[in-house]
Amino acid sequence: MRSLNPDDINVILATDCGSTTTKAVLIEKIDGVYRQTYRGEAPTTVEEPVADVTVGVRNAAREIGELAGRRLIDDNGNIIRPARGKDGCDIYISTSSAGGGLQILVTGVVKEMSAASAERAALGAGAIVLDLIASNDRRRPHEQIQRIRELRPDMVVMAGGTDGGTIKHVVQMAELIAPAKPKPRFGSNYSMPVIYAGNEAAAGKVSETFDESVTLSVVENVRPALERENLAPARDKIHDLFLEHVMAHAPGYDRLIALADIPVMPTPGAVGDILQKIAEARGINCVGVDIGGATTDVFSVFDGADGKPVFNRTVSANLGMSYSISNVCAEAGMANVLRWVKRPMDERELRNRVKNKMIRPTTIPQTEEALEFEQAVAREALRLAYKQHKEFATTLKGVQQQRTVGDTFSQQIGGQSIVDNMRLNLLVASGGVLSHAPKMEQTAMMLLDAFEPEGVTELAKDSIFMMPHLGVLASVHPQAAMEVFERDCLVMLGTSIAAKGTGKAGRRCFGYELKGPQLVETGEMSFGELRVFPLAAGQTADVVIEPVRGVDVGAGPGKSLSVTIRGGTVGIILDARGRPLWPSN
Structure with missing residues (x-):
């Protein structure tokens, strides 16, 4: 592997060799800041008759080169390095999940x-x-x-x-x-x-x-x-x-x-690396999800008992949106899927839609009814995958926890989940059904319904699934990876403020006061309500929440919360539906 000085890296070519598609991005230093400028993709060529993954890599790189007006591949099929004018790049990096x-x-x-x-x-x-x-x-x-x-x-x-x-x-x-x-x-x-x-x-x-x-x-x-x-x-x-x-x-x-100039990394390992870098740099707890056709990966970084960040990843192998859609419905139950469908749909119609998807697993929704069905199934797939993740991401089992007189009769021998929705600061979504939802509000609602974040949580999505590229880049140039992650990778959806606790529908849950650019709102939320207020990406607002007794919005049950939050394409989401959303959850 080449010896590389980060100061000499101005043009970066990165690929992610997936099981079906090889995705490539070009990252360039513009006015002293690293930005993602072009992207391209080509079919992955790990299978017969080609049986050479680099063919797909070169095809994706050539597509980027045509878009950027930059010659990246020479006549012998080699990646041109280092960059000179409009030729070549300074470093080529890759991740892979091809071949399973x-x-x-x-x-x-x-x-x-x-x-x-x-x-x-x-x-x-x-x-x-x-x-x-x-x-x-x-x-x-x-x-x-x-x-x-x-x-x-x-x-x-x-x-x-x-x-x-x-x-x-x-x-x-x-x-x-x-x-x-x-x-x-x-x-x-x-x-x-x-x-x-x-x-x-x-x-x-x-x-x-x-x-x-x-x-x-x-x-x-x-x-x-x-x-x-x-x-x-x-x-x-x-x-x-x-x-x-x-x-x-x-x-x-x-x-x-x-x-490649540095070791190739497994795609999920690279995603985990960039989430850990972000959590460390911003001092936050975060959860990331990647929902695919056959599996759903959940990643989390939370402060452990000793204050050090603890990283966990789980793979829900039978929870996906195409090849595993029947498993999702079987495990969740048809009634749980139907609760997310607003238009009239009985269980028979739902089963027919599942069967059609099983016959043609790679199809995408063509009607509003089909889209609503897929997003309902996605909520259950995400909910179940997150439930499995919380059961796995625990304190060490077999360890006697220090206890006080107050919990003498409730002692557990380790195994408590370290994933705490009230301490969750950032929730990042990726995967086709989340990243390519026609409306940003739909992505935000799938996250709220499936993960049930509590208190104050920022919502974001990786719209072009660039986290793997940035994860491997972080190993050689952390600054470039962080700058691109913040500016080009994440699409900020906004911030949710959700009440933990339950109450009778229509009863007062909390009062609110919002102050931001062109935004001054005061009012009250009743149990069961959900409201959205516009606050653009890059803008902030000062928020005061006054919950009723027994309701926690981040400061403790019944305690007032004052916080400055960031906006996004959706804005501020006030969620007074209570937690948990459903008794069966």
Whole structure:
């Protein structure tokens, strides 16, 4: 990889190789500030008959070059570097989820402890976890071995035991993997990569268990003590092996690796990186979501018990808007989908629409009725994915929490979710049904209905899904990534102020006073109401909210809130519908 000085980078070409489309953006330094200037896309060419991902990359780069009047690809198909006048770029970077992304099998001793930590490390690195096998997962050894043989992961991540703890059970897990001899998904001419991130005292015995069919890498324990996680070494090793083994054997990826100036990253890992950078730079808690055709990814960065930001990512593999739409309706229930449909639609019509979507999963809505149906399903997919995320993003299980006399009878042994909607500052949406909604208000309402933010929350969307590009850019030029993220990536929808608590419809919920540019409003909100006031992007307003007793808008139950908020394309949203929105939630 080239040695790069950020001061010498003025023109950046970035691509994201998705499963169907390769998306490219051009970022240029204009008047001392980095801006995204042009974008292009082309079909991904990882499958036969082309079987070379770089063909799609070059096609997307040529499209950008034509739009920008800049020659980016030379006659030999190479990316021209460095930039000279109207030729070339200073750096080329890429992310990838083509070919199904990064798929990992996770093993551990205790499912809720060491295995859960290993799963967090894998998900944080941008992987899809195919299965989690543990000593206490209630499967018999022969069933676990059969499951390992059935899967074709890109790599295996092993955890188990705190440092100085159990050795026997860790070795037993290795003795399950060794005879199963899992086969890698790509290529049959290399050994299965296995990362061991468990009890350091067991590393030697684990190594003795495997033969030459496995390439073993030993890193620091992901759970060195019950009350502490150490995920970074395992995540870094996953990225390294992703390049060395997985991508090196996928069609054309060896050429993509040679083409890029810095290591190629898995797309979800890059999205997680940029969200962490934003949370750190602004000192906020944030949640991001990417809803696709087959899966929904949820990312969160929240302050942990020690005040340090904690990053979590989950993949809801059966919650999507095309290939997984029937799973969404089955898991949510038809009644829950229908509650979001305003026009008359019975369950039979809803089922027919689901069946039509299953027959033609890649179609997009052509009528208002079809759009309303898809947005109703999207609300449930997002709600369920967020529910799963909150159940996963917890404090460490197995750790006795310090308690007071007041909670003697309600003690829990860890596992409380660190995702708190009242502490959520920024909610970012991406994915077709959210990013390409015809009206900004529709995106905002899907976020409010599905995530139910409480108190004061900024809403935004990544309209062209540029977060992966910026995530990998942040590793080499954080300033450029942050500037483009703030100015060109996010479309600010506005700020919601939502009341936590419930009350009888029509009863007073809170009073409000809004003061901003060309905006002076005072009034009262009743339970069940929702109002929108215009406040343009870049503008701010001073807001005072006076809730009734028992209602919390961010300052505590019944306490007045005074805050300055930012506007957006939708504006200020006052939500007095109460939380939770529905008893079943």
